Amino acid sequence: MTTTIPARTATAERSAAILNDHLASHLDAVEGLTREVPRLVAWGTDLADRLLRGRRLLAMGNGGSAAEAQHLTAEIVGRFDGERPPFSAIALHADTSSVTAIANDYGYDEVFARQVRAHGRAGDVVVLLSTSGRSPNLLAAVQAARTVGATTWALCGDRPNPLASAVDEALCLPGTSAAVQETHLLALHLLCRVFDERVRSRLGAGGER
Template sequence: MSTDTDHIDELERALAALRAQAPRLARWGRSLAERLTDGARLLAAGNGGSAAEAQHLTAELVGRFDGDRRPFSAVALHADTSSLTAIGNDYGYEEVFARQVTAHARPRDVVALLSTSGRSENLLRAAQAGREAGATVWALTGALPNPLAELADEIVAVPGTTATVQEAQLVAVHMLCGAFEAALSTEDKAVGRRAS
């Protein structure tokens, strides 16, 4: 029987797993700051709630997370509805992200894929397309093992229900953005202040 606090208890377990992976998220933030400052881009995708978190991540990079600074190139692949629906119609939903990754990803870019199950075929194909393009593939997933984790270059995985994993993904996105902004040079931050 479920109690009023079962969800909170499960979220605490997920956050404890995320805390153990905090050094990886900090490293991702530093790497992303270096890459995006040098002209690379982040391509992000997910399905459902994970799509919302992927789009949250790109919004924080193009806009701002905590402080003024210049904008950086980050694209949520599921947000381009014309491409998404045309590719889905012509090639099947399994290809909606992979075809966009093939079109846009270059070496030094990062393809960030968010999934609670790690089993969505459209994300698995996007991971493969990212690797073929020479991009780095990062995955934020639910519990291991899962196929997406096996295809990604690096992963952050947390256990839990779909809802709990999505909640932990939001925390992970904010941790990544915090590390990203902390790693930016004083010059990059000054550019943002001059623009505002």
Template sequence: MNPRAHIDALAEALTALRSHSNLLVRWGQGMAERLPAGARLLAAGNGGSAAEAQHLTAELVGRYQADRHPYSAIALCAESSSVTAISNDYGYDEVFARQVTAHGRAGDILVLLSTSGRSTNLLRAAQEGTRCGLTVWAMTGARPNPLADLADETLALPGDACTVQEAQLTAVHILCEAFEAAIGLPAADTRRRVS
């Protein structure tokens, strides 16, 4: 085990993330234009990326830093009855695409998270999202990968699966911070208060 190698790999991914920070700010602004007007955000991923998708939607339905109105956000991977029923009846490749068809409307946002960018169920979701008029954003591992090619815009980061997921969590937080700033909420003071 080499903890320094892990930390160095994460630092490389975060350096790449820093160079894409304007993309996340733009995404946050896009969310701020659409979600308060009634659009929703759908998110999906597999495994650890499913956890990141749920984290994103929880920050929007609950709150990130500021106390504010809740916004419509659904983690498709967390819909356990739908996931198992669709998987059983249509196959796992259709597990997210069918939910996109059911829940997505033109003008909504679909965020797909993947470390490889090659999961067929996410590729099908991207295709269905485009067909239904959703804006498709992807957070993936390094290019080239098919999900990056299908999405309207992609945040692609270097590293192995663990490193990419860790950097994606940071990206999710930056996205939520950008969203809250764009809807006019002040950033929370995260400095420690000394009494």
């Protein structure tokens, strides 16, 4: 006698398989991130030293990457893990009036580059997030950062991609776009943890300038 699996059960099994595939891709991305821990230590330390000298962080991305860029700047202006002073960090996509005005007047490829030229100074850090590494507006922003003397770091998907090739340093992760984007948030939290620890060690236990 053949037992027919109810449609609901078959649907549930298909959904479970989809989720398991997603988790497997996520684990691949996290495994890739473990190999990037030394880079994150170097970035967090360097970023703290720069911002303590009065430099600024500019961050940007499109879609979900924009949300993660804004998450990063919120952690820097606010705090991540324990008390410390606030530091200057701007998510360039968050100024909707500037974004829409620039896009209207100059085209969407210029929405970040023009702001980098306006806000960026020598010694600042520009962080760009992209799962594909192919967004024209991010590539234009890298060129703008170079003209003002800012350092560029990218978090993106696996190599090769144009953004990883264009920036000063890139943290590239394997996996699907969703898995890479989720793991980018983990990478940012690791970066912030190093940043906060470095700031406190430079300022002393009180964490005040």
